Amino acid sequence: xxxxxxxxxxxxxxxxxxxxxxxxxxxxxxxxxxxxxxxxxxxxxxxxxxxxxxxxxxxxxxxxxxxxxxxxxxxxxxxxxxxxxxxxxxxxxxxxxxxxxxxxxxxxxxxxxxxxxxxxxxxxxxxxxxxxxxxxxxxxxxxxxxxxxxxxxxxxxxxxxxxxxxxxxxxxxxxxxxxxxxxxxxxxxxxxxxxxxxxxxxxxxxxxxxxx
Numbered sequence: 023x024x025x026x027x028x029x030x031x032x033x034x035x036x037x038x039x040x041x042x043x044x045x046x047x048x049x050x051x052x053x054x055x056x057x058x059x060x061x062x063x064x065x066x067x068x069x070x071x072x073x074x075x076x077x078x079x080x081x082x083x084x085x086x087x088x089x090x091x092x093x094x095x096x097x098x099x100x101x102x103x104x105x106x107x108x109x110x111x112x113x114x115x116x117x118x119x120x121x122x123x124x125x126x127x128x129x130x131x132x133x134x135x136x137x138x139x140x141x142x143x144x145x146x147x148x149x150x151x152x153x154x155x156x157x158x159x160x161x162x163x164x165x166x167x168x169x170x171x172x173x174x175x176x177x178x179x180x181x182x183x184x185x186x187x188x189x190x191x192x193x194x195x196x197x198x199x200x201x202x203x204x205x206x207x208x209x210x211x212x213x214x215x216x217x218x219x220x221x222x223x224x225x226x227x228x229x230x231x232x233x234x
Contacts, residue, residue: 063189064104066135071128071191075101075215077198084197086175086227089118090204093173093227095197096211102193103128106137106167108186109144116147116209119201120171120225122183124192125149131166147171147223165216168224171209173199175229182231195230 103126174180211225
């Protein structure tokens, strides 16, 4: 049977369209429900980052202008934590300032014996977790883990933040902030470690980074 050029072109177009939708579905699936597959660096039974976050009231007003955004400090903040997930973002208005999220654990939640009982997920710019073991202390996990939107205060800090890897122990210092745009858009940090759901993430302008 002779080849019909028109039919061949149509088939090629349909094939490309199918591939496009498959790729889009996979991409969206990865963005909407990222699951961390862990190989833990530290053995169970050890609290590898016992320090609790330190939040202090501001002694004086601080604000910065960047790329059309006004960044206002809400509190001084310092945290030493175990990194559970790092996630880069490429789309969305937030990425103009903060293209990176760090999901962090501190205090008793840094014991691998506890973390092994949970499965952590990343969904858009939030994180979630699930468990089957009834011994899991949900309040402990909620109060000692957080998803943090990080903003590098300087280019070299941006580079250090992007070099952070899962299972690193990091110390970050800077400010919890509010960001406003001229059109009324805003983005505000949580100021407590015990909240959950929408608005519970920290928006963190980082001035110092140390990786142990």
